[in-house]
Amino acid sequence: MSPKELNRVDVIRDISERRLRQKDAAELLKLSRRHIQRLVNQYREQGPAGLVSLRRGKPSNRRYMPEFKKQV
Secondary structure, rough: OOHHHHHHHHHHHHHHHOOHHHHHHHHOOOOOHHHHHHHHHHHHHHHHHOOOOOOOOOOOOOOOHHHHHHHH
């Protein structure tokens, strides 16, 4: 996990344990309150692994196609 994701886990854990309000967490992480709610739901269902980006390890949608690279 990246440092950013580790920080998110700590903040989301604090929300789950009712030590922090969602509104305060949203300001802390610079996200919307709705996005915080989505992260809390993911954390409750899957634990810390639910907060890891699902795009990790996948190629970018903005990459150049191999045929184009070969042509250039």
